Amino acid sequence: MVSKGRAPVVVALLLGVAACDGEPTPVTSATASATAFIAPPLRLPEAAPGAVCPVAEARTWNGPGQAGRVLGDGPVHPIADYFRDGSVLELRPGDRQPDGTYEKKVRWIGAGYSGPVLVRAARIDVPGPAGVTFSYTGEKRDGGHYAYLTREDNDLPATTTVAGPGCYAYQVDGATFSVTIVFGAVSSTG
Incomplete structure (x- = not known):
C-alpha cells in the first residue's frame, strides 16, 4: 500500500526516468499536417x-531568393x-553514379507557401528511374521526396537523379496545388 505522501514522488521519479530516455517529440501543426x-x-x-x-518553358523569377528563372x-x-x-539537364561523365544513374544539383525555390510538399519525378518517354532529394529537409515518402515547409519563402538545395538522356517530369504536390513540369536530359562530353 502506497501512502498519499509517496505517490507524487513515484510519479516524479517515473517522469524523470522517461526524460532521461530522450526528449519526446512534441505534436506540432507541422507533424500533425x-x-x-x-x-x-x-x-x-x-x-x-x-x-x-515537350519541355516546360523557363520563366523569369521576380520572387525572393537567388534565381534568374x-x-x-x-x-x-x-x-x-x-x-x-x-x-x-546536361549529363556529364562526372555526374554518373555507380548504379549508372546521373545526379545533378538542381536547387528549388518557393514563395508564398508553407505546408507539405511532395516532389516526385519519372521518366516519361521510356522506362527508367528518376527522383529528387532535398539536401537538408524532408524524407523519402510516397515515391518521392516529402518536406514540410515552415516558412513562406524557401531556398531548397537539392539533387535530381535521372536514368540518362531522355524526357522526364516532376510532379510537385502541396496542400493547395499540384503542378507537373517536363524537362529533358542530354549527354554532354564536358
Whole structure:
C-alpha cells in the first residue's frame, strides 16, 4: 500500500526516468499536417520514344531568393538556371553514379507557401528511374521526396537523379496545388 505522501514522488521519479530516455517529440501543426498529407496519384504526361520532349518553358523569377528563372507555375519551383536553355539537364561523365544513374544539383525555390510538399519525378518517354532529394529537409515518402515547409519563402538545395538522356517530369504536390513540369536530359562530353 502506497501512502498519499509517496505517490507524487513515484510519479516524479517515473517522469524523470522517461526524460532521461530522450526528449519526446512534441505534436506540432507541422507533424500533425505531415501525417495528414495524402499523396495524390501520380499523373504525368507521356512522350513517345524518340519524339521531341515537350519541355516546360523557363520563366523569369521576380520572387525572393537567388534565381534568374524557374520552371513551372509553383509556388515551389526547380530553378531553371541549373538547366541548359532553361529546361534540359546536361549529363556529364562526372555526374554518373555507380548504379549508372546521373545526379545533378538542381536547387528549388518557393514563395508564398508553407505546408507539405511532395516532389516526385519519372521518366516519361521510356522506362527508367528518376527522383529528387532535398539536401537538408524532408524524407523519402510516397515515391518521392516529402518536406514540410515552415516558412513562406524557401531556398531548397537539392539533387535530381535521372536514368540518362531522355524526357522526364516532376510532379510537385502541396496542400493547395499540384503542378507537373517536363524537362529533358542530354549527354554532354564536358
